[in-house]
Amino acid sequence: GESVGLHLPTLSVQEGDNSIINCAYSNSASDYFIWYKQESGKGPQFIIDIRSNMDKRQGQRVTVLLNKTVKHLSLQIAATQPGDSAVYFCAEGQSGSARQLTFGSGTQLTVLP
Amino acid sequence: DTEVTQTPKHLVMGMTNKKSLKCEQHMGHRAMYWYKQKAKKPPELMFVYSYEKLSINESVPSRFSPECPNSSLLNLHLHALQPEDSALYLCASNWGAGGNYGYTFGSGTRLTVV
Numbered sequence: 748g749e750s751v752g753l754h755l756p757t758l759s760v761q762e763g764d765n766s767i768i769n770c771a772y773s774n775s776a777s778d779y780f781i782w783y784k785q786e787s788g789k790g791p792q793f794i795i796d797i798r799s800n801m802d803k804r805q806g807q808r809v810t811v812l813l814n815k816t817v818k819h820l821s822l823q824i825a826a827t828q829p830g831d832s833a834v835y836f837c838a839e840g841q842s843g844s845a846r847q848l849t850f851g852s853g854t855q856l857t858v859l860p
Numbered sequence: 861d862t863e864v865t866q867t868p869k870h871l872v873m874g875m876t877n878k879k880s881l882k883c884e885q886h887m888g889h890r891a892m893y894w895y896k897q898k899a900k901k902p903p904e905l906m907f908v909y910s911y912e913k914l915s916i917n918e919s920v921p922s923r924f925s926p927e928c929p930n931s932s933l934l935n936l937h938l939h940a941l942q943p944e945d946s947a948l949y950l951c952a953s954n955w956g957a958g959g960n961y962g963y964t965f966g967s968g969t970r971l972t973v974v
């Protein structure tokens with residue numbers, strides 16, 4: 748999603764459904780990408796990463812898809828659970844000595860019972 | 861130990877106070893970072909230390925002063941802050957050049973400047 752002013756994009760899904768969170772990244776030179784989950788009052792928690800030489804990577808209940816042509820990243824969460832409710836950030840980075848990350852604007856995921 | 865530990869978790873300080881935020885990791889990571897996060901916004905990079913040397917300062921005001929006493933510790937010294945500096949301050953670490961890309965973040969220090 749893309750941010751508008753101070754409002755986080757939001758996504759509400761029913762418990763048990765699949766969630767798809769989207770992210771547009773900005774730098775065509777970025778060669779790795781990370782998805783983070785941030786719960787209220789906590790620091791970002793690593794979910795999954797992907798390098799630019801891949802277009803798909805799967806983890807436990809999560810899949811990240813990378814489309815370099817349109818600079819688009821998505822996170823798919825299977826069988827969404829209440830504990831998945833959080834803000835999700837994508838981050839992009841470039842190989843180099845400092846491994847800097849630039850974060851996207853974030854998406855608030857709310858899982859409905 | 862796979863954690864980044866930040867202290868204190870919460871801090872309230874006046875504009876004339878001097879305080880320090882602390883960050884510690886024992887994963888052998890050689891790069892450490894300070895980020896600032898405002899409500900409903902993504903983290904923004906402030907400083908990067910690589911092998912205990914400051915490698916990046918993202919034009920941060922001098923009222924924020926980082927220090928890396930050794931490879932496991934990172935401090936952020938605060939002096940004469942403004943109310944707009946109130947935010948969540950996050951520390952992160954990773955292997956740095958040639959290593960695992962993934963960052964590990966601490967839980968942050970919630971700073972309120974009054």
